[in-house]
Amino acid sequence: MPGLVHVVDDDDSFRTAIARRLKLAGYDVATYASAQDLLDAAPDDARPACILLDVRIPGLSGPDLQTRLIASGSTLPIIFLTGHADTPTTVQAIKAGAEDFLTKPISSEQLIDAIERALARHDTARAQRGRLESFRAHLATLTQRERQVFDLIVRGRINKQIAHELGTSERTVKAHRHQVMDKMQVHSLAELVSIAERLGIIDANDR
The missing domain is CATH 3.40.50.2300 (Response regulator)
Incomplete structure (x- = not known):
């Protein structure tokens, strides 16, 4: 080399x-x-x-x-x-x-x-x-609400739970979830969780 x-x-x-x-x-x-x-x-x-x-x-x-x-x-x-x-x-x-x-x-x-x-x-x-x-650059492109959805997704919350916590509809959560996946350039929840762990946003005990 x-x-x-x-x-x-x-x-x-x-x-x-x-x-x-x-x-x-x-x-x-x-x-x-x-x-x-x-x-x-x-x-x-x-x-x-x-x-x-x-x-x-x-x-x-x-x-x-x-x-x-x-x-x-x-x-x-x-x-x-x-x-x-x-x-x-x-x-x-x-x-x-x-x-x-x-x-x-x-x-x-x-x-x-x-x-x-x-x-x-x-x-x-x-x-x-x-x-x-x-990863940090991608994360910075999320809106405040998308970041809230991101934080809940990587902690294992399902759409219904996220909608309840944020006081919104499941349909809206699905739209935000799609935007999060798109902006973070991932295709699966596992990839998103891996990024959150590598950035120190969560650890294995958070899930």
Whole structure:
């Protein structure tokens, strides 16, 4: 999978060697001598990408950068590289969501495997986020009454119950229900319930 790899390491020769290795493998590469350089560049997640991050770098450390990126809402997977395996640091980084923790020197095969996993995970996360944004956009097109009908439908209410709760006729509810299905671009109640769950509008206990 082609993608972009952000390499953060204060060792010039290591950055150069890694960048050359990754470019030969078909990746685009951006290199940074410090964590702050990466933050200043503010990399986005418009395409599959990951960060190859040294643990011990002057200034902001690798784990500190991880914390900053998480706080900023970044979804870029992080692969840590270290010359000194340190179990507490490894555990902390993995718990915080690091994709992998590799020890230098690293074989090309091991490095590429880790990058492929990270890029695949990022691509999946981007696709899921895109779908959620699409669902939210559809939801925003509902009128106030359609939204009320939506909320009751996904909680398992039948048309007669909805009509009673909203003080209207079943015929009107059916018309609203049709509009809801049309605007949300779904063909079944199951799809509508799934969207409501994914948007956090309901959970399994609400039904």
